[in-house]
Amino acid sequence: DGGITQSPKYLFRKEGQNVTLSCEQNLNHDAMYWYRQDPGQGLRLIYYSQIVNDFQKGDIAEGYSVSREKKESFPLTVTSAQKNPTAFYLCASSSELGMNTEAFFGQGTRLTVV
């Protein structure tokens, strides 16, 4: 079945450590996105990518980094510079950047800093 796979579902990180969240899609979509979700704040865009080897900062990119070496993969690294990384992270994809496309979401990764 086609879809978006995020792993792991739960992740614990010690303060000062970098951690990478995985996102893989087999929908053959060009565009991919990372969102952060906090209670009462909806979804906030971290980074997005239109094509391989290209990505753009979203509204809250500070403390995060991404790569897009393959069309199907868009990993997110939460660095030690991110001051408050505990959150629910959602990866999404769409067939292309464009207004008449919908976003498909993975099941999310819950990151907790301990």
Add this chain to the structure above:
Amino acid sequence: AQSVTQPDIHITVSEGASLELRCNYSYGATPYLFWYVQSPGQGLQLLLKYFSGDTLVQGIKGFEAEFKRSQSSFNLRKPSVHWSDAAEYFCALNTGNQFYFGTGTSLTVIP
């Protein structure tokens, strides 16, 4: 600037009652609008979308939404709510290179 507002943070309805969740958007061009639903600890599932044409759109699970350009609104409705509809609902706007989401409305269904 573009934005999406969901005025109701939390709504409680009785099972079998009708439901309306409000969504207002701000965007200078033709809006492409969506409603998503999220169960706890899960990703978002698309309920319905509006691209153009009929202002009343039908979605999955018996949901529908009406686009009103004059009111900049895209409200979600369901005639009879089921206990399984309890979830978080998000309205979203696609501007071409970004999706803008509202802060969500949490729905509680009481027996």
